[in-house]
Amino acid sequence: MSNATARRHELNLYRRYFDLVAAGCKTIEVRVRYPRLAGMTAGDTIRFRIKGTNETCDVRVLRVTEYADFEALLDGEGPANVNPTASREEQLTNIRGIYPPEKEALGALAIEVELLRASE
Template identity: 45%
Template structure:
């Protein structure tokens, strides 16, 4: 399979998977692990939580030096839904997931569009 038609999988908490499925959360935030650095626009990206698989299409991938820089350019509500009402609250949640040493790997904003959802908990 070539890079442009690759399908990649990422684990995600069910709360965030549901927000993406409902098109409330359109931007997924990750740090620059090698697997994340290979994601490209046009690819399928599958989010997995338990037995639920949410297939999305990657619309855009943007790298930032820090979470602060990302929040200077991205719509916080697209990242965190209701959490995006408070920049500080959203930043606290993100930094609770990714400590400073992970943030130093680079911050990626991955804009996605849901296409299908599968699994027993999908309904």
């Protein structure tokens, strides 16, 4: 994909997930398949921000995969890639605590990312 077509997205993250992304430990970001994310594709960049702060980290999108729900996403991607510090069951509980059933019904996105260093 050429840089001319790559897009930049800005998304908020909770501190616990931000720290994992910023450390390069979390390689799969989980989102609901909202219409505004429908065009996200490999080569795009995401600036993650801790809501209410100036703390950010930038990542490159390597792949976006759609799943019917969060269980299928965790099974397909592997829980350790989503959150290496929590079990599959803990992750499912945490994700569903963020997104209620009506949001999960929209479908789930697994966004594979790689951390961009300051020089990139």
